[in-house]
Each structure stands twice: as structure tokens, then as C-alpha cells.
Amino acid sequence: MKPRTLYDKLWDDHVVKQREDGTALIYIDRQLLHEVTSPQAFEGLSLAGRAPWRLDANLATPDHNVPTENQEAGVEGILDPVSRIQVETLDANCDKFGIVEFKMGDSRQGIVHVIGPEQGATLPGMTIVCGDSHTATHGAFATLAHGIGTSEVEHVLATQCLIQRKMKNMRVEVNGDLPFGVTAKDIILAIIGEIGTAGGTGYAIEFAGSAIEALSMEGRMTVCNMAIEGGARSGLVAFDDTTLEYLKDRPYGPKAEQWDQAVSQWRDLKSDEGAFFDRVVKLNAADIKPQVTWGTSPEMVVAVDAQIPRQEEEADPIKREAIERAYQYMGYKEGLAITDIKLDRVFIGSCTNSRIEDLRAAAEVAKGNQVASSIKQAMVVPGSGLVKQQAEEEGLDEIFTQAGFQWREPGCSMCLAMNADKLGDGEHCASTSNRNFEGRQGQGGRTHLVSPAMAAAAAIAGHFVDVRDFVRQQS
Amino acid sequence: MEKFTSHKALVAPLDRANVDTDQIIPKQFLKSIKRSGFGPNLFDEWRYLDEGQPGQDCSNRPLNPDFILNKGRYQGAEILLARQNFGCGSSREHAPWALLDYGFRCVIAPSYADIFYNNCFKNGILPVILDDKIVNQLFEETFVSEGYQLNIDLSSQTVQTPSGESFSFEVDEFRKHCLLNGLDDIGLTLADADSIRSYEAKRKETSPWLFGVVK
């Protein structure tokens, strides 16, 4: 047999029917549901008098609209009536159809892309979809995972399948040892800086190389999460012992003999020697420094010790215009150093960086320090109730609150500002999330994407600092 | 999804290029949990003089008398005549939902944005592509003759004017089949239900841990 990529294998494994027009019916093993993109899908299902094809393939939780304070109050605690209706609708739909939902107040509730892996609802070899573009996160487990629209959510509910065309294969290889103070977030930001936000369009990207292999599962999820910011709907990492260790004893994972059977299947979830990739990109881990986005697109990213690119340096007129617009929106003057950007708020959270490892990295920097008085708000929002519990067991909440950070309850929060957590007009925010588009974190808000350690260091300094110098000075 | 075979109806001319989905249905209405009910907010910013809020009763809002859909002679139109790159911008499926809810079953334009074009078929709307020159002619005829109707026949892929002139248009076979028979993607996929079931049965055998766990 011809050598195949990991993506080829996952695809082949899920073809229910190949059609003559080049599309294929692909079986979906798991669908994650949240309150924003599911109501019309459920309504469509009802109107057509259809029932979900397979209940146990679905798992739901509210995350985008939930407040990060007073969650004990449940749905009643959501002050915005329109947000409340969206969450109530999800509850009602899940109850009506019999879909398992982690409701507000359940300690397992959290951001869909955090709870799937945490529960073992995300398993190697699966196809996973969700009405959310950051579904790519789950690819860290050698699963084929991608975001879909509302009609497709309904399609999967009703048929357990999607009509798809196969994508091309891209391999992004990061080799060598990651320098001190440089994290998974810096790797993916550096990759996006290299390939651009459309570089991965039409591809499934497999992240490989010794630097990726050395990452924890949390780190791999951070990398796959932002595959979509590089244009690719799916990111992937091969199965290995790190994946295996993470999955042991997860509530929805296989047990006993089934576990052994599963592991022996999972061992094959890697690209074969000599498999063909349409495009290969290589990065040297040793060259990656802590990254900071300076503009209004994730590809507008530089190392922390750099200056904001000068407008006249860009030869491409379309890109130059985008840079000019970003300058205007961000309120910059030419030649500003990244470390001179003054910050108003700091947000540590989102499906990119709200897992226990992220919180540990931020807490390590925060420990024994104080958030600068010029910072209006520095908030830490764990990705799920269980992450929150574990962080509290480890005393991370106290480290944060003593340092002047707010310790919040789980949800998407200021990643997209659909709940009450927002940036004010013109405010600069160091954020561990994944999108720095205009207005993403609140109208007029100015987002800078960074790693959790960089965000914590920035909170303490009041402006961006190189976390490597920061940690060295402390020790 | 409702079938689309042939449709004879009143035409409303929207004489602007690059109409984006934000204009078709502004963002404040996306917090809705429904697929229907967007009709009153179709082209909201052009149609009313005040700023629309989700959930508001639109019947008492001040109408913009200059907007084409507010003119008496175009009331009840079910065919929208438009210009190039119609439906560009955000991928929101709320745009075809709003057109359909208002009453449009067909759009005629020289070109469309990709996602919008796809979304139309998913919702029983036929987006017809005609040459720029022909679209120009249709605009002129619509403007001069009140009550101007077109007959769109999907089987023969033709648009017929009141004078009997006929223009043919292209449409993908698969999509045509779905629209003619009122099959949505789901209906079509369900025609393969046996294949899905047998795939599923095999998968249950080889990977039993994927079944029956989340319940």
C-alpha cells in the first residue's frame, strides 16, 4: 500500500460513500454543541420532524455567553436577556432531544474545546465537529476535527455524516529544542507569522518535528487550536506516549481490555514514512522568541524584542494598506518598540490557553509579584470547572489573587466579549486568546496575542516585557 | 426544504453592486435563536430610518420611503434582481434565511459570493446567474413596466420575460436535482441511510469504545 499521511488515514477510515462528483459522505464520531450556533440547527431538526441520528455522539455545554462571576446562580445569573435566552434554549433542546449537556453550575462545564479532551470525549482516530472554528484544537489527539456552519450542525445531528471534499496535506515541522521561556503559543504564532493567515487554506496541517513531540498535550492543543488562524480548518499531531498518558482514566475513554485494543489501533495514527505532503514548512525551534501580535490580524506578529514594522517597508500594496489600517486602529506611531506598548487590561483564558499548564505558567510568573497599578484589570478565566478545581487545589488561585489578578469562573469570556467581560474603546489588552481582529474583545479594543507567561509578566510590568529577562531577574 | 420547479412572480430591482451579508441582515440580529423571523429585518439599515434592535416590533418603525422594497409597486415581489458580487462578506446563513422569510424565492444577478451562493441552495432559494447585459435589460424593463413579472423555470433552466423572450442559465446538476425535488442535503444523505448504518455497525465492531459512553 502507498504510504499515507495521518490525515489520509483518518479520511479513509471515515468514508461512508465516495460520490462521483468528488465529494464523499464522511462519518462523524463526535459533535460538540454550544449555545450560539446550535439553536437553528435544533429548530430545523424539529421542523423537519427528524430526531438526532445518534444521541451518544453528542456532547453539549454553554460557554460563549456565560458570565464569569456568580455562576452558582445558574442561567438566572445571566443579566443580558438575549444571552440568557440562548443558554436557556440550549438547555431546553438538550433536554428535549436527550443530549448530554454540562449545564451552568456543573463542575464539568467549560469551553467546548477544553471539556472534550478533559472528559475523554475526544479520542484518537475520531472525526470531531462543532459549530465553532476552533474545533481544530482536538486534532492534537490525532483526530480529524474541524469547525462547521449551522446547516452542517443540523446535518450531523440528523445523519451523523457530512458531505466533504478531501483537503490537501501540509506538514509543518518544528525541530530542535525550544529555548527557555518560549512556549507552544509562541510556536504557533511564529508559524502563522511565517505562512500567513491564508497559508493553510485548503490544507489539513500536520504539526510534527522534535519540538512538537516534546510538547505536552496542553501545548499541542494550543498549537492545533490556532491552525485556523493560519487558514487551515484542521490541525493534527500524531499519536504517541504523551497522548496515551493524557488519556488514561478519562471518564469517557475506553477501559480495561477495550483500552488495550484502542491503544493498539491508535499506534498507527501517524504519517507513514515517505507519505506525500503537498507542502512542507520547516521552522527551527531554537530561533523562536516570545511572540507578540502588534496589529489586527494574527499574522501581524513579531518577537517581543522587535519594533512594530514600518509601513514603508512593506512592498505589497494590499499588505501595506492593511498595515496602515492597523496602525490607525491600534493608535501607533512609527517605530514603536513592542516593550513600549502600554497595557490597560490583561486576559488569561480562552480555548487556546486556559488549561492547567497555562495557569501554572502564568502563576509561576505572578508569584510574589503585584499587578502594575496602571493596569485596570487583569483576569484569569480557567477553561472549565475542573481546571478551576485543580488550580485551586494547587493554590494557584491564591497566587493570582494575592498578585492582584481576578480569579474568575469558566467560559469564553473576554476572548470574544459576548458576555460582560469586554475591553473599552481604545484599550490595549495582553490576551492569551487567538484572535486580534478589530473589535473582537469589545468595540474599539486593541488586542495583543501572547503566551500565558508573557501575559502575566506584562500585567506586572504594565507593558510588554521579555518574559525570559523577567524570570532571570527574579531568580 | 420547499421545492423549486418554476416560479412566476413580481420582480424587485435592487440596483447596487457588492451588497454584503451585513447589509442583508445586520449583526445585531444574529443573537436570535431562530432561523425564521428575519424577514422584517431584511436590509434593515436601508429599509428603516431608525436603528433596529433584535426582538423589536417593526410594524411601527419609520420606513425609508426611498428604499426600493418600500415602494408600493414592488410589494409582494418574490424575485430579487441584483448586481454583481451579491452576498459578499460574512458567511452568516442568516442572509438567505432573511431573504426567504421576506418572501424571495429567487435572486437574479451577474455574480455571487461563493458561500452565499451555496447557502441559497441549502435553503431553497434559486440564485440565477445571467450575463451582465441581460441583467441590465431586465433592470430597465422592471423600471418601466409596473407589475413586471418573470417566469423562472428550473427544469428547462430558463428565465422568461412577459414579452416571451427567454434566457437560459447554468446550474450544477446535483444542486438542480436537490432544488427540483425539494431535497435538502439532509434528505439526500438520508437516502444513503443504509450505507451509514452498515458503516456504523462495522465501526462499532472495530472501535466499540466510541459508542454508548456519553449518555
Ligand code: SF4
Ligand atoms: S474561547 Fe474564544 S475562540 Fe474559543 S470557543 Fe470560546 S469564543 Fe471561540
